[in-house]
Amino acid sequence: MSTGTPSRPLGRLRHVGEEFATSWNRIGGQARFYAETLAATPEAVTRYRTEFLRLIAQMGLGSGALAVVGGTVAIVGFLTMTTGALVAVQGYNQLASVGFEALTGFASAFFNVRLIVPGTTSVALSATIGAGATAQLGAMRINEEIDALEVIGIRSVAYLAATRVVAGVVVVIPLYCIAVMMAFLAARFGTTVIYGQGSGVYDHYFDTFLSPTDLIWSFFQCVAMTVVIMMVHTYYGFTASGGPAGVGEAVGRAVRTSMVVASVEIVMISLAVYGQTGNFNLAG
Amino acid sequence: MAFVGTSVVAGDAMVMSAQTATLPVRAVGGFFAMSLDTFVLMFKRPFAWREYVIQTWFVARVSVVPALMLTMPYSVLLVFTFNILLNEFGAVDFSGTGAAVGTVNQIGPIVTVLVVSGAGATAMCADLGARTIRDELDALRVMGINPIQALVVPRVLAATTVALALSATVIIVGLAGAFMFCVFIQNVSPGAFISGLTLLTGFGDVVVSLTKATLFGLAAGLIACYKGVYVDGGPAGVGNAVNETVVFTFMVLFAINVIVTAVGIQFTVS
Numbered sequence: 001m002s003t004g005t006p007s008r009p010l011g012r013l014r015h016v017g018e019e020f021a022t023s024w025n026r027i028g029g030q031a032r033f034y035a036e037t038l039a040a041t042p043e044a045v046t047r048y049r050t051e052f053l054r055l056i057a058q059m060g061l062g063s064g065a066l067a068v069v070g071g072t073v074a075i076v077g078f079l080t081m082t083t084g085a086l087v088a089v090q091g092y093n094q095l096a097s098v099g100f101e102a103l104t105g106f107a108s109a110f111f112n113v114r115l116i117v118p119g120t121t122s123v124a125l126s127a128t129i130g131a132g133a134t135a136q137l138g139a140m141r142i143n144e145e146i147d148a149l150e151v152i153g154i155r156s157v158a159y160l161a162a163t164r165v166v167a168g169v170v171v172v173i174p175l176y177c178i179a180v181m182m183a184f185l186a187a188r189f190g191t192t193v194i195y196g197q198g199s200g201v202y203d204h205y206f207d208t209f210l211s212p213t214d215l216i217w218s219f220f221q222c223v224a225m226t227v228v229i230m231m232v233h234t235y236y237g238f239t240a241s242g243g244p245a246g247v248g249e250a251v252g253r254a255v256r257t258s259m260v261v262a263s264v265e266i267v268m269i270s271l272a273v274y275g276q277t278g279n280f281n282l283a284g
Numbered sequence: 285m286a287f288v289g290t291s292v293v294a295g296d297a298m299v300m301s302a303q304t305a306t307l308p309v310r311a312v313g314g315f316f317a318m319s320l321d322t323f324v325l326m327f328k329r330p331f332a333w334r335e336y337v338i339q340t341w342f343v344a345r346v347s348v349v350p351a352l353m354l355t356m357p358y359s360v361l362l363v364f365t366f367n368i369l370l371n372e373f374g375a376v377d378f379s380g381t382g383a384a385v386g387t388v389n390q391i392g393p394i395v396t397v398l399v400v401s402g403a404g405a406t407a408m409c410a411d412l413g414a415r416t417i418r419d420e421l422d423a424l425r426v427m428g429i430n431p432i433q434a435l436v437v438p439r440v441l442a443a444t445t446v447a448l449a450l451s452a453t454v455i456i457v458g459l460a461g462a463f464m465f466c467v468f469i470q471n472v473s474p475g476a477f478i479s480g481l482t483l484l485t486g487f488g489d490v491v492v493s494l495t496k497a498t499l500f501g502l503a504a505g506l507i508a509c510y511k512g513v514y515v516d517g518g519p520a521g522v523g524n525a526v527n528e529t530v531v532f533t534f535m536v537l538f539a540i541n542v543i544v545t546a547v548g549i550q551f552t553v554s
Contacts, residue, residue, distance in 0.1 A: 075531055082538040089542060090389060093549045097484065115365050119358065123398060127530040135523030143520075244417045247523040248410025255402040255530055256350040263357040270361055274368065 033238065034231050037161045044162035051159060055167035059129045060174075076124045076175050077182045083120045084112055084183030088190025092197070104197065105205035108187035112180070113214045114270065118221045121172075121179050122262035125226055126255055129171065130233035133164050134254040137237025138247035146238070161234040168230040169223055176222045180215070217273045224269060225262045232258040315510045318432065322440055322506065325433040332438045339442035343404040344449070351399040351450055352457055358395060359458035360465045362386040367470055379472050380480030383462035388485050392455040393496040393541060399454075400447045400500055401533035405508035408439055409529040412512025413522040421513065436513065440505035447501025451494060492548030499540050504533045 008014065045052055061071040091107040137160060140146050149156045188206070192199040236254035240246050366382035412435065415421060421431045459481070466472040508529050515525040 075535065078535055079538055082542045085542050086390060086545060089546045089549060090385075094385060094484065110369065111365065115361060119361075123534065127402075127527075127534050131527040131530050135520065135527045138523050139518075139520035243414070244518060244522040245410055245414030247520070248413055248526040249407065251523055251526040251530075252346075252403065252406030252410055255406055256346075256399075259398055259402055260350055260353045260357075263354055263361075267357040267361045267364075270364060274364075 029239075030235055033157070033161075033235050036157045037165055037231055037234065040155065040158035040162040041166055043155070043158045044166055048159050048163055052163045052167055055163055056170050059132070059167055059171045072128045072171070073175065073178060075128050076121065077178045079124045080117060080120045080179040081182040081186040083116045084108075084186035085190050087111060087116070087183075087187040088195065091187075092191050092195050101197065102201050103205055104187075104191045105202040105207075106209045108184060108191075108202075109206050109210040112183045112187060113210075113218045114274070117176075117179050117183050118218055118225070118266050119263070120183075121176060121222050122225045122229065122266065123259060124179075125168070125172065125175070126229045126233070126258040126262065129168055130229045130258055131251050131255055133168075133230065134233045134237035134240075134251045135247060137161075137234060138240030138250045141238060141240045142243060142247055157238075161231075161238060164234050165227060165230040168226045172222055172226040176219055179222075180218075217269075221266060221269050225265055228265055229258045229262055232261060314514065315506070318436070318510050318513070319506050321432045322436050322509075325430065326437050326441070328433065332434050335434065336438035336442055339408075339439050340445050343400075343408065343442050343446040346407045347399050347403045347446060347450055348453070350403045351395060351454055354398060355391070355395050355454045355458045356461045358391050359383070359387055359461045362391055363462045363466055363470075367466065367472075376470075376472055377476040378480050378483070379462075379466050379470070380477035381483045381485075383459060383466070383477070384481040384483075384485040387458040387462060388455055388489050388493050389545070390541075391458050392451050392493055393500065395454050395458070396447055396451040396497050397500050397504075397534070397537040397541065399450065400443060401504045401508075401530060401537060404443055404446060405504040405529050405533050406526050408443065408505070409508040409512040409515075409526050410522060412439070412509060413515040413525050416513060416515050417518065417522060431513065436509045439509055440502065443505030443508070444498055444501035447497045447504070448494060451497030455493065486552065488548075488552035492544065492552060495548070496541060496544045499544065500537050503536050503540060507533050507536065 059072060061073075087108045088104065091111070092101055092104045095101045095103055095107065137146075140160070146156050146160065149159060184206075188199075188202060191197050192202050233254045236250045236257070240250035242249070363379060363383050363386075366386065367376060367379050370376045370379055370382065415435075421435075424431045424434060463474070463477060466477055467474045511525045511529045511532075515521050517524070
């Protein structure tokens with residue numbers, strides 16, 4: 001004897017509707033989390049100062065196996081060094097093929113600041129401090145430590161998420177300086193020492209075309225990116241579920257999402273700042 | 285045991301500190317040992333075809349959408365920055381040349397790196413790490429199945445296959461994005477853009493670019509599998525392993541990129 005239950009009316013339509021509603025609710029939940037995090041930042045700095053300072057130290061130096069290879073500072077420096085060296089490798093040779101290799105110093109001053117350093121820094125940040133935050137928060141969520149925090153009366157969003165966002169912004173200031181320095185030095189070393197261009201030629205074009213305004217905008221791009229990257233990563237850590245595998249998956253999903261969001265953000269800020277005219281004069 | 289207690293504790297502490305000090309060295313050694321095992325077992329029957337197909341599909345599924353979403357902004361940013369320069373020279377007709385040089389030689393391989401390690405390798409490491417934590421790999425060994433042959437070899441090959449296929453897709457999409465941006469937003473003539481594409485970029489550049497992508501896939505697959513197989517410490521351990529996978533793959537792949545670019549450019553630029 002089988003008692004089949006009659007299917008509900010409009011089953012398939014209802015299924016599509018429910019799926020749409022779920023994804024819509026997820027976007028809403030995400031937006032609310034970000035608003036809460038941003039609203040909680042003053043509280044995070046004033047009330048949870050110890051945790052905030054601890055996070056700054058931890059993010060700068062990294063933890064576990066990452067601290068062994070030199071921490072976030074060394075990783076960011078290494079990544080921008082390799083991409084800065086591309087200016088020498090690709091730029092010098094490509095310019096030499098059309099007879100303009102003297103302009104490699106200009107390429108370093110122009111492309112490093114506007115394109116290479118923001119792009120590489122965004123990737124490096126989401127891999128190091130971002131993914132680290134997701135892994136920590138995800139493990140806390142799985143072990144029900146976040147619920148425990150709420151029970152003993154600590155505001156978990158302010159204590160865990162907002163502190164991380166502010167700490168990320170503080171840490172990115174020295175990191176950006178290291179990133180730019182490494183990119184410039186790698187480009188100069190590759191061009192003058194390895195490919196043998198006169199350092200006077202290189203320095204002349206580099207100094208002529210290095211614009212401090214561009215550097216400041218590039219720095220603000222990096223700070224804006226850090227805020228977004230840290231918010232995305234803390235959100236995915238906060239909402240991790242599904243045991244050990246869930247934490248790993250959350251880290252992966254957070255890295256993909258934050259890389260895409262950060263790259264869109266770089267383009268938007270670049271288009272807004274440099275605009276149609278380009279804010280650039282060949283005359284210097 | 286009481287009378288030797290202190291010396292045992294002191295000895296333990298020394299062994300512990302020696303273990304901490306040699307940790308990176310042993311990790312590198314373990315990684316190369318596993319890579320060697322993988323290369324040897326790659327040619328040994330039976331090959332895990334089923335796992336290979338499933339993994340290729342899995343890596344492709346998690347990578348394709350982020351790859352396309354990441355290529356568009358980066359190639360638009362590249363042509364935008366490049367066109368500022370070309371506008372100043374009055375040579376905006378060559379924007380296709382700049383787009384081709386940047387996209388084929390750098391944006392294509394680098395976006396493939398980011399996606400293969402950020403999307404593919406993380407998912408792979410999380411999956412393998414979860415299996416290791418639940419002792420499933422030990423269970424395989426008990427049944428006489430070598431987990432390297434059954435799980436690692438197909439995953440490494442899957443990552444390599446997908447990276448190769450992905451880099452081609454990324455280059456096409458990047459060039460299409462650059463075309464749209466230049467022609468419809470910056471009013472470059474479409475014919476000039478297309479004819480400029482092959483001015484400096486030729487067959488050699490495409491070969492170098494695809495070689496890079498293959499190496500990236502191989503390295504990312506090996507690192508992800510190593511981190512996944514040798515994970516410890518519960519849920520936090522898996523999260524940290526995935527984090528370390530991302531960082532180490534980025535570092536290795538960016539280094540490979542510079543080296544292969546420097547070697548390849550000797551052959552492609554005359």
